[in-house]
Amino acid sequence: MDLHMYSLEDVYLSAIKAEIESKELYDGIAARVRNAFLKEKMEFLAAEEGKHRAAIERMHAKDFPGKKLALPSRSPVPLPHVEKPEGRKLSEVFEMAMKAEQAASEFYSAFANLFPNDQPKKLALQYFAAMETGHYKLIEIERDNALKFEDYDDYWPMMHSGP
Amino acid sequence: MTAVRLEDYTLEEIYLAAIKSETEANEIYTRLSSKAGNELLKAKLKRLAENENTHATLLIKMFLNEFPGKPINIPEKSPVPMPGMKDPDSASVYDVLESAKEAEWAAAEFYGAFSELVKDDNEKAITLEIFYTMELGHLRLLEIELDYMRDKSQAMYDLAMTYIDEILDGTSGERKGDEDVM
Numbered sequence: 001m002d003l004h005m006y007s008l009e010d011v012y013l014s015a016i017k018a019e020i021e022s023k024e025l026y027d028g029i030a031a032r033v034r035n036a037f038l039k040e041k042m043e044f045l046a047a048e049e050g051k052h053r054a055a056i057e058r059m060h061a062k063d064f065p066g067k068k069l070a071l072p073s074r075s076p077v078p079l080p081h082v083e084k085p086e087g088r089k090l091s092e093v094f095e096m097a098m099k100a101e102q103a104a105s106e107f108y109s110a111f112a113n114l115f116p117n118d119q120p121k122k123l124a125l126q127y128f129a130a131m132e133t134g135h136y137k138l139i140e141i142e143r144d145n146a147l148k149f150e151d152y153d154d155y156w157p158m159m160h161s162g163p
Numbered sequence: 164m165t166a167v168r169l170e171d172y173t174l175e176e177i178y179l180a181a182i183k184s185e186t187e188a189n190e191i192y193t194r195l196s197s198k199a200g201n202e203l204l205k206a207k208l209k210r211l212a213e214n215e216n217t218h219a220t221l222l223i224k225m226f227l228n229e230f231p232g233k234p235i236n237i238p239e240k241s242p243v244p245m246p247g248m249k250d251p252d253s254a255s256v257y258d259v260l261e262s263a264k265e266a267e268w269a270a271a272e273f274y275g276a277f278s279e280l281v282k283d284d285n286e287k288a289i290t291l292e293i294f295y296t297m298e299l300g301h302l303r304l305l306e307i308e309l310d311y312m313r314d315k316s317q318a319m320y321d322l323a324m325t326y327i328d329e330i331l332d333g334t335s336g337e338r339k340g341d342e343d344v345m
């Protein structure tokens with residue numbers, strides 16, 4: 001992925017929009033599932049996306065002092081759109097999330113390349129890329145579980161009395 | 164799923180090994196989170212500690228269900244050999260995470276074997292399989308962190324983490340509280 005063809009502001013807006021959508025997706029899954037462990041994982045992922053959003057917003061504020069953020073309805077950089085989880089099988093929702101995480105990781109790696117002379121920012125964005133890869137791997141485990149077990153969320157009664 | 168053989172141990176020994184391992188992992192992750200210099204890693208380690216504590220709590224419930232009224236005497240040495248984690252007081256964060264990676268993999272294999280052992284009890288078997296996948300998830304997170312650390316020098320890692328902390332804290336002097344931007 002090469003982001004040099006986009007304005008820096010468009011790249012920031014795309015990142016923030018993607019983080020918001022991902023957080024909403026994980027919050028939506030967490031609200032829907034009854035398996036306590038799965039819920040906790042989704043809440044953890046939602047919290048991490050929330051931190052990324054906060055960090056990116058503040059980086060934007062640093063690069064564009066005084067400029068108000070105005071998020072467009074459509075991402076300036078084409079990224080996989082994350083649909084609402086309602087009405088979908090969990091395995092499909094996780095597949096969708098995996099595509100989004102993979103794209104997010106590639107996006108942050110490319111974003112980092114826009115700052116060859118700002119080492120801290122470049123390294124931080126590379127770290128976010130790594131975190132998104134971590135999310136991908138966590139979701140992959142859940143996707144495999146969802147494919148392996150029929151009625152994934154209802155299958156583990158002991159978990160409902162979990163944490 | 165796994166190469167670990169638990170058939171040579173009693174069920175009680177297996178439970179005690181699991182409870183001991185989870186309790187120790189909780190304690191190490193908790194201490195390491197205090198030592199970690201940045202908020203993102205700290206939060207991840209706290210979550211790992213909480214997960215291990217939850218496992219220990221559920222294992223104790225399962226033990227008491229299996230052996231009603233029996234006291235839980237955790238031995239000093241684990242009945243089932245398991246790799247330990249390095250002490251955060253005497254090892255670097257990197258070295259503790261490396262040892263944790265080994266421990267998480269061993270724990271995943273352990274729960275895979277434990278699940279096989281109790282496969283006739285569906286609820287218990289699947290609960291233990293969930294533990295297997297959770298330990299696998301921990302392993303993946305640690306791998307990502309360690310890969311990043313390995314890829315960068317310590318100075319670069321510290322630079323990235325300091326920058327992220329400052330940005331998240333708003334201590335770099337820029338505007339704060341941009342949460343409501345939509």
